[in-house]
Amino acid sequence: MNNNGAGPAHWRPTSYKDLIGVARDAGEILHEKCRKTDGPVKVLIYGPPGTGKTELIKMSAVQLTDLPLDRSGNSFATESVSGRNVNSEMIRRWMDDLHYRPMYRFSAKCVNEIDRMPPDAQVMILDYLDAMGFGRAFFATSNLDMTLITERLESRLQQFRVSPPSTEMIAAFLSRRWGFRNDAAMRIAVGAAGNVRASLLDAQSILDVERVAA
Numbered sequence: 001m002n003n004n005g006a007g008p009a010h011w012r013p014t015s016y017k018d019l020i021g022v023a024r025d026a027g028e029i030l031h032e033k034c035r036k037t038d039g040p041v042k043v044l045i046y047g048p049p050g051t052g053k054t055e056l057i058k059m060s061a062v063q064l065t066d067l068p069l070d071r072s073g074n075s076f077a078t079e080s081v082s083g084r085n086v087n088s089e090m091i092r093r094w095m096d097d098l099h100y101r102p103m104y105r106f107s108a109k110c111v112n113e114i115d116r117m118p119p120d121a122q123v124m125i126l127d128y129l130d131a132m133g134f135g136r137a138f139f140a141t142s143n144l145d146m147t148l149i150t151e152r153l154e155s156r157l158q159q160f161r162v163s164p165p166s167t168e169m170i171a172a173f174l175s176r177r178w179g180f181r182n183d184a185a186m187r188i189a190v191g192a193a194g195n196v197r198a199s200l201l202d203a204q205s206i207l208d209v210e211r212v213a214a
Contacts, residue, residue, distance in 0.1 A: 009204035021165025023052035050195030057139035164194025
């Protein structure tokens, strides 16, 4: 078995072309959107866990700002936070920043699991989204179906639903990138049940066991 480059648990896509299934299709649309726009950009990507939502918003932020992100998803032009950590004071700071021209081509905010924002922050974020102008981007993810997300958020964000890739897609990806035999790749893919992140962790465990046994 060939471990090409980084192991599965440490592998990260660098382009939407590295993704599989609907995530790749959504990535292509976002890529074109980010390539042509001056902003504002307001996007929500939703769907089950482990389907590439966070990677999609990171790629989009990098494309718009022309700056790479650190391991936490931040750069001089991008701020990434968990929805549960977004509070009123943070949004007030974001609102104040809107008075100033971005230092880079774009200034981006990325909120993972926006549905976990406290109720008062969910209300305040509406004003922020309405006030955004050129050179500003807001990307959010949610594991919830749109029917469980507030209508006010839904009406302010362009939505992309990312559904899980098929078992065959995950198996083919594992075989192509890390040289897993078809039967082994299928076992991992079936166990992951459409969660790409889970399949990568399972694949890493198998590689680690084989390395120790060798």
